[in-house]
Amino acid sequence: MYKGKYPKIPEATIKRLSIYLRCLKKLEEEGNIVVSSQNLADTCCVNSTQIRKDLSYFGEFGTRGVGYNIKTLQEDIKKILGLDTTWNMILVGFGNLGKALLHYKGFHESGYKWVGVFDNDKDLIGQKVFDNLYVEDFKKLDNKKIKEINPDFAVITTPPDVAQDVVNKLILLGIKYFLNFAPTKIKVPDNILLKNVFIIAEFDNLVYNISKIENK
Amino acid sequence: MYKGKYPKIPEATIKRLSIYLRCLKKLEEEGNIVVSSQNLADTCCVNSTQIRKDLSYFGEFGTRGVGYNIKTLQEDIKKILGLDTTWNMILVGFGNLGKALLHYKGFHESGYKWVGVFDNDKDLIGQKVFDNLYVEDFKKLDNKKIKEINPDFAVITTPPDVAQDVVNKLILLGIKYFLNFAPTKIKVPDNILLKNVFIIAEFDNLVYNISKIENK
The missing domain is CATH 3.40.50.720 (NAD(P)-binding Rossmann-like Domain)
Structure with a gap:
């Protein structure tokens, strides 16, 4: 994950990150550890290209052929959104x-x-x-x-x-x-x-x- | 106003049209007949370039140097949004x-x-x-x-x-x-x-x- 200042991010991307975060939470509660872009996309009702594009603003996430670690990606999105604090x-x-x-x-x-x-x-x-x-x-x-x-x-x-x-x-x-x-x-x-x-x-x-x- | 099919319009434009519509309503209730882009922009808390750009998707509105007729522009936006019916x-x-x-x-x-x-x-x-x-x-x-x-x-x-x-x-x-x-x-x-x-x-x-x- 990119640690510096982000470029200007579209508001729609920020709103979708909120959705990805809650979908990841749901996937975690269902007992999943890892999720592919495609499965995350299906859970969030968006397409997987959109998810990859949205995340690409903030650095590299996930492992090709494996997918995203659900816990880590939640933590990363929380950091991006400022939700790693109260x-x-x-x-x-x-x-x-x-x-x-x-x-x-x-x-x-x-x-x-x-x-x-x-x-x-x-x-x-x-x-x-x-x-x-x-x-x-x-x-x-x-x-x-x-x-x-x-x-x-x-x-x-x-x-x-x-x-x-x-x-x-x-x-x-x-x-x-x-x-x-x-x-x-x-x-x-x-x-x-x-x-x-x-x-x-x-x-x-x-x-x-x-x-x-x-x-x- | 353009009467045919519109091109693909950004969702943010459609949402702003909703705001313009309610701001125009408020201006009408205050007794205004005509509003300049700048005054409409101030009432809606957006910039006037944005308003002109949003409206330009749907044709030509208003009169240069005069502004928009408040009643007509409301009717036009209602038609665009599909709010000219119940x-x-x-x-x-x-x-x-x-x-x-x-x-x-x-x-x-x-x-x-x-x-x-x-x-x-x-x-x-x-x-x-x-x-x-x-x-x-x-x-x-x-x-x-x-x-x-x-x-x-x-x-x-x-x-x-x-x-x-x-x-x-x-x-x-x-x-x-x-x-x-x-x-x-x-x-x-x-x-x-x-x-x-x-x-x-x-x-x-x-x-x-x-x-x-x-x-x-």
């Missing part, structure tokens, strides 16, 4: 989507850890999320609390009309990285990284493909 | 993510319509989703019901371990198009189109970018 996350917005994300089982094993959940709804504040995590009042979130829980990034699942204000406050509290699920575009300064996850775009993309097939 | 959707899996999708306000105005919600949990079956929509027993879903509600595609928000069986049954009932949110890869025959929405990949992508910036 990531502390806070969530703002304890609605249905927030709950869905909090209870997603894949986070823990990938090094993600929820360290705070916030909302401004009095009926939600105080509700238990996990054994040692309760919904807290977003209005009361301050520098002291941030220092205590030390989040690496914030996940925004608030209604769209309050998302910008929430992000503004978090930036003032020193948060630099955001994943925004609220269906609105949020403006941030150049030194802040905010990624939007725009779920309706997935629906539009499916419908675009159906339209082409069906000539609807 | 799309009937069923949802299987009435958990947190399912509820979040069902209550997402943007669907209705984009031509999407929920025509059925199914689960296999006795405690959930019979629950009211909307005024005229109740959670129904997935086991009882049959050809008669499908004919009655006429879904264009199915949205899967079940736990991963049952997602493949759910899709298999729906394929037998004649469903050809799927959007899968269950964090597992589902195998489908060649004549079936299934798109996976792999939410943890969005987290991985953010973390990859943070790692590069922070050298963490």
